[in-house]
Each structure stands twice: as structure tokens, then as C-alpha cells.
Amino acid sequence: MSANVFVWVEQHNGTPLSVAWEALGLARQLADGGTVTAFVFGQGVDAIAKAAFEYGADSVIKADDATLASYRFEPYVALLTGLVKDYQPAVVLAGTTTSGRELLAGAAADLDAGLLTDVTDLSLEGGRLKAVRPVLGGKVLSVESVIGDGPQFATLRARAFTALEPDASRGGTVMEAVPFLAEDEIATRIEGTEVTSGKVGLTDASVIVSGGRGVGGPDGFQPIRELAEVLGAAVGASRPTVDAGWISYDHQVGQTGKVVTPDLYIAAGISGAIQHQAGMRTAKVIVAINKDPQAPIFKLAHFGIVGDLFEVVPALTEVFRQKLSR
Amino acid sequence: MHVMVVTECTPDTEATVTVGPDGKLNWGDRLVVNPWDEYAITEAILIKAAHNGQATVIALGPEEHNEALKHGLAIGCDQAIRIWDSALISCDSLVYARAVAAAIKQLGNVDLVIFGREFPDIASDQHIFQTARKLGWNMLGYVSKIEALDFTAKTIRVRRLVEQGSQIVSSQLPAVISVLKGINEPKYPTFIGIRKAAKAEIPVWGPAQLGLEAAALTTKTKVMGYRELPRREGTVQIIEGATAQEKAARLVDTLLEEKVL
Numbered sequence: 001m002s003a004n005v006f007v008w009v010e011q012h013n014g015t016p017l018s019v020a021w022e023a024l025g026l027a028r029q030l031a032d033g034g035t036v037t038a039f040v041f042g043q044g045v046d047a048i049a050k051a052a053f054e055y056g057a058d059s060v061i062k063a064d065d066a067t068l069a070s071y072r073f074e075p076y077v078a079l080l081t082g083l084v085k086d087y088q089p090a091v092v093l094a095g096t097t098t099s100g101r102e103l104l105a106g107a108a109a110d111l112d113a114g115l116l117t118d119v120t121d122l123s124l125e126g127g128r129l130k131a132v133r134p135v136l137g138g139k140v141l142s143v144e145s146v147i148g149d150g151p152q153f154a155t156l157r158a159r160a161f162t163a164l165e166p167d168a169s170r171g172g173t174v175m176e177a178v179p180f181l182a183e184d185e186i187a188t189r190i191e192g193t194e195v196t197s198g199k200v201g202l203t204d205a206s207v208i209v210s211g212g213r214g215v216g217g218p219d220g221f222q223p224i225r226e227l228a229e230v231l232g233a234a235v236g237a238s239r240p241t242v243d244a245g246w247i248s249y250d251h252q253v254g255q256t257g258k259v260v261t262p263d264l265y266i267a268a269g270i271s272g273a274i275q276h277q278a279g280m281r282t283a284k285v286i287v288a289i290n291k292d293p294q295a296p297i298f299k300l301a302h303f304g305i306v307g308d309l310f311e312v313v314p315a316l317t318e319v320f321r322q323k324l325s326r
Numbered sequence: 327m328h329v330m331v332v333t334e335c336t337p338d339t340e341a342t343v344t345v346g347p348d349g350k351l352n353w354g355d356r357l358v359v360n361p362w363d364e365y366a367i368t369e370a371i372l373i374k375a376a377h378n379g380q381a382t383v384i385a386l387g388p389e390e391h392n393e394a395l396k397h398g399l400a401i402g403c404d405q406a407i408r409i410w411d412s413a414l415i416s417c418d419s420l421v422y423a424r425a426v427a428a429a430i431k432q433l434g435n436v437d438l439v440i441f442g443r444e445f446p447d448i449a450s451d452q453h454i455f456q457t458a459r460k461l462g463w464n465m466l467g468y469v470s471k472i473e474a475l476d477f478t479a480k481t482i483r484v485r486r487l488v489e490q491g492s493q494i495v496s497s498q499l500p501a502v503i504s505v506l507k508g509i510n511e512p513k514y515p516t517f518i519g520i521r522k523a524a525k526a527e528i529p530v531w532g533p534a535q536l537g538l539e540a541a542a543l544t545t546k547t548k549v550m551g552y553r554e555l556p557r558r559e560g561t562v563q564i565i566e567g568a569t570a571q572e573k574a575a576r577l578v579d580t581l582l583e584e585k586v587l
Contacts, residue, residue: 074464141554189495250487256361264586304562305564306564311570
């Protein structure tokens with residue numbers, strides 16, 4: 001049974017998120033002969049509309065306006081709700097990001113539609129979405145389904161689905177949409193933004209190097225950062241190091257931090273408390289470095305080094321630097 | 327000035343969770359106040375104190391959620407309300423949002439609603455944004471700091487923490503916010519607070535009282551069952567070596583051979 005699928009191509013300052021391309025890849029499968037429509041909101045987003053075709057969209061709905069330049073809940077939700085009413089897609093997808101969670105939840109509320117958040121597997125059965133979602137701190141999987149009539153919404157965990165190889169020969173129709181709210185109807189104003197520049201974001205990272213209590217203090221993250229830099233990796237941290245003020249909260253991986261799915265997760269000086277495991281156990285390959293051979297992290301890891309992280313991590317940095325520069 | 331905080335109890339975050347042969351979850355039955363809500367409740371109390379207002383704590387669910395409500399009362403909330411009825415047993419985020427929004431409207435004078443970042447049991451925060459939408463209020467999610475709050479001018483300015491960095495955003499009250507860890511140092515109840523909360527009568531509001539008709543109780547999503555996580559194959563391979571350099575070199579070779587990088 002074919003289905004028309006909408007995909008939100010989330011962008012910030014002209015940079016699209018890779019989870020949007022993953023969503024387009026999944027949308028192609030779900031559509032099964034139906035139309036895949038990417039929707040892009042922002043200001044000056046023509047290049048993103050073009051890229052959406054290359055990653056699998058048949059058509060693009062573009063809303064290009066100053067009121068939409070940066071994501072804000074009220075104007076984005078009102079516009080998406082209006083578009084779903086007009087075009088009646090069977091399925092609406094976005095990545096599980098802070099904005100994706102808010103936008104799809106808001107529009108699903110307006111439309112009294114079913115929403116499945118942060119899914120790691122998604123299919124259509126008899127026209128209804130069926131998903132697998134990690135719940136209870138990622139300790140167990142919940143199988144959930146949308147029931148009843150109407151449009152259906154889902155947000156996809158980053159890196160859980162595969163994007164198509166971009167095909168530059170693909171193209172299609174671009175439809176223009178106009179904002180639903182005018183600036184004087186929007187109460188929310190963005191007064192300032194501090195972009196964490198030059199750093200790799202945790203949720204998008206293919207490699208993460210994390211430090212735990214074993215780093216001993218704020219300076220102990222220096223070797224972790226150096227290894228991360230050589231690998232082009234993001235820096236993660238366990239809760240005790242954040243609680244102790246050694247590193248900022250945006251680095252925290254785990255139940256009360258971020259949930260990550262990198263190809264490689266290097267845990268240095270992390271014992272592997274169940275709350276930390278909740279954030280990283282779905283990593284494809286886990287490497288543990290710890291002085292204590294009994295640390296629970298070794299039960300989860302694929303590869304382990306028993307040793308002092310202050311010797312092992314700089315040694316790894318050195319070896320990677322040599323091997324990767326060739 | 328009236329601030330409302332929404333809470334729940336959730337299985338102990340340190341509990342091991344398994345799926346029984348009957349497909350039901352086993353988690354040791356020990357409930358705790360949602361750890362995210364400790365920040366939300368504390369923030370409500372700080373605002374109440376700073377603005378000489380009142381604070382209400384609310385939860386939707388069966389009697390076991392009274393523990394979270396009593397935690398709120400023990401710390402300083404003025405009243406607690408529990409929304410419940412057997413018709414809400416398979417409640418999804420939409421029904422949740424309609425019911426909580428109806429309770430907030432019934433109270434009449436609420437200026438600000440605070441949620442903790444998410445409900446860890448269902449691993450979702452969608453009910454927060456849906457409550458804002460059902461109220462027709464402004465929504466500020468993922469707040470790491472309230473920079474300014476003026477109940478006379480009805481304005482709020484917050485710092486939001488998003489993937490790209492942090493944002494300063496202003497909006498108008500009434501509004502719904504969700505707060506992050508680190509927004510405050512959570513308060514813990516005093517002995518006197520706990521005794522006072524233990525004696526409190528917590529009213530239960532049902533759908534009839536909230537003016538919710540049958541259509542408002544229609545769910546759109548359903549939990550079909552639970553599965554355990556796929557087991558990791560094999561055990562950890564410990565990389566041996568005489569020195570850290572030797573171990574590091576062997577690990578890097580192994581990772582490159584297996585094309586991890």
C-alpha cells in the first residue's frame with residue numbers, strides 16, 4: 001500500500017542536519033510508490049531544497065521568510081499544521097532533536113494525531129505506523145503503534161536509519177508555502193544565540209571519546225579532548241564528572257544527559273553505571289579503558305584495555321595520529 | 327501569581343528492567359519522583375518565593391503518583407491535585423495533554439506551567455509541548471535558566487540549551503516551559519515538610535470534573551508490548567600488552583582491521 005510521506009528537513013543557518021537525510025531514506029521505503037515530500041522552513045534555503053531532491057524527495061515545500069529564519073515553536077507548528085491539513089500526508093517524519101520533538105508534538109496536538117517519539121525502527125502495517133522505541137532509560141524496547149484514522153507522526157533517532165547516497169541527477173517540483181503567522185502575531189523572540197562552534201555535536205558524532213570519574217578533575221579531560229581531536233570525535237562525559245563541575249552539562253551522556261549511537265564509543269575512566277549505559281549502549285563498537293578489570297563497563301564493551309587512562313589515552317592519540325595521517 | 331508544576335513517579339532509575347514471559351515489565355516495583363521533576367518542582371518553589379505567589383503541583387495517574395505530589399507539598403507547594411479515573415488507564419500523550427490543560431484552565435489563574443525535561447518511563451517529552459498547544463500558550467522548551475520573569479508585564483526571558491548551543495529567548499505569559507538539569511540545586515524536604523505533606527488530603531479530579539467528554543479520551547497510540555534489548559554477542563576482548571603503547575597500538579590495529587574507522 002503506497003503512502004504519501006512528509007519529511008522535515010531541519011536546518012540551522014543554512015546547514016541541514018544529517019538526520020533529515022536519514023528520514024528521507026526511510027520515507028522512500030515507507031512511501032512504497034507514494035510521494036515523498038520534504039518541507040524546508042527558513043530564510044534563503046534554496047540550496048537545501050535542491051539537496052532534498054538528491055537525498056530522495058520527489059517534491060519540496062519551501063517556506064522562505066524572515067519569520068521562519070530560526071526555529072520558533074509557534075510559527076513553525078502553525079505552519080506545519082496548516083500544511084498537513086492542506087496536503088493530507090499519511091505520515092510526517094522528523095529527526096529526534098529538540099526542535100523536531102517540539103514541532104511534531106505541537107502539530108500532532110493541533111491535529112489530534114498519533115505521534116511516536118525517538119523511534120529506532122519504523123514500519124507501516126495496514127497503513128498504520130508501528131515503531132520500536134527504547135524506554136525506561138534505554139533498558140527495554142517498547143513496541144508501539146498508531147491507532148485510528150488521520151495523519152501519523154514520528155521522530156527518528158539520529159543514526160538509527162540510513163540515508164540514500166545523494167544523486168545529483170534527481171530533481172522535482174518546488175512548491176512555495178507562506179507563513180501562517182505574521183511577526184506581530186508571534187510572542188516569542190530570539191534575543192541572542194551562542195553557537196558552540198568548532199565542536200562536534202554528541203548526537204550526530206560517529207565517534208565519541210568520553211571521560212568519567214577516572215579523569216580525576218577538570219584538567220583530566222585534556223587527554224580526552226586531544227584524542228577526540230585526532231579522531232574528529234565529540235567529547236562525552238559521565239554524570240559524576242558533570243555534577244562535580246569538571247565539564248559542562250552539554251557533554252553528559254546517559255539517562256539524564258544525551259543518548260548517543262556512534263560507530264565507536266571510547267569510555268575512559270568510566271565505571272559504567274546503569275544510568276551511563278542508558279546513553280551509550282547502542283553504540284556500534286564500545287572500547288573501555290579502565291584501571292579496574294572488574295568495572296561493569298567491561299561487560300558491555302567489545303574491546304577493553306585494563307590500564308591507567310593517563311598512559312593509555314595519550315598512547316592511543318599518538319598511534320591514531322600516525323596511522324590516520326597516512 | 328500562580329505557578330504550576332507537573333510531575334510523576336517513575337520506576338527507580340537504578341533498577342534493572344526485564345520483560346517477563348507474560349510480556350510484562352519487571353523493574354522491582356520501587357518508584358521514585360521523576361529525577362527531572364526535582365528541578366521543575368524546585369524552580370516552582372523558587373519562583374513562588376521570589377514573587378510571593380502560589381504554587382500548585384499536579385500529576386496524572388493512579389494513587390502511586392501521590393509520592394511525587396507529596397514531595398512537591400513537602401518542599402513548599404501550596405496544593406496538590408491528582409487527575410485520575412479508570413478511563414485514563416491507557417492514556418496517551420494527547421489524552422494527557424487534554425486532561426492537564428483542562429485542569430490548568432479550571433484553576434483559572436495559572437501564569438506559568440513548569441515541566442521536567444521528560445518522563446523517563448515512557449522516554450518522551452511530547453506531552454509537554456502538546457499541553458502547551460491544548461492551552462494555546464507559548465512554549466519554551468529545554469530551559470537551562472530563567473533570566474527574567476515579570477508577572478505584571480507578563481513577560482519571561484529564558485536561556486534554552488539546544489544542539490547548536492544556547493539561546494536567549496523572550497516570550498509572553500502565560501507560558502509552558504520545560505526545564506533541564508542544572509537550572510537549580512534541587513531542594514530536599516525537611517522533616518516538618520514531610521509531616522505536613524503526609525497529612526495533606528490530595529483531591530482527585532476525574533474526566534467529568536474536567537469537562538472531558540468521551541471523544542477527548544480517544545487515544546491515538548498504543549503500546550503493543552515490550553522486548554528486551556538484543557544481547558551483545560560474545561564477551562569483551564581485552565587487549566593485552568607489556569606497555570600502554572603496545573596495548574594502544576594493538577587496539578588501533580584491531581579497530582582499523584574491523585573497519586570501525
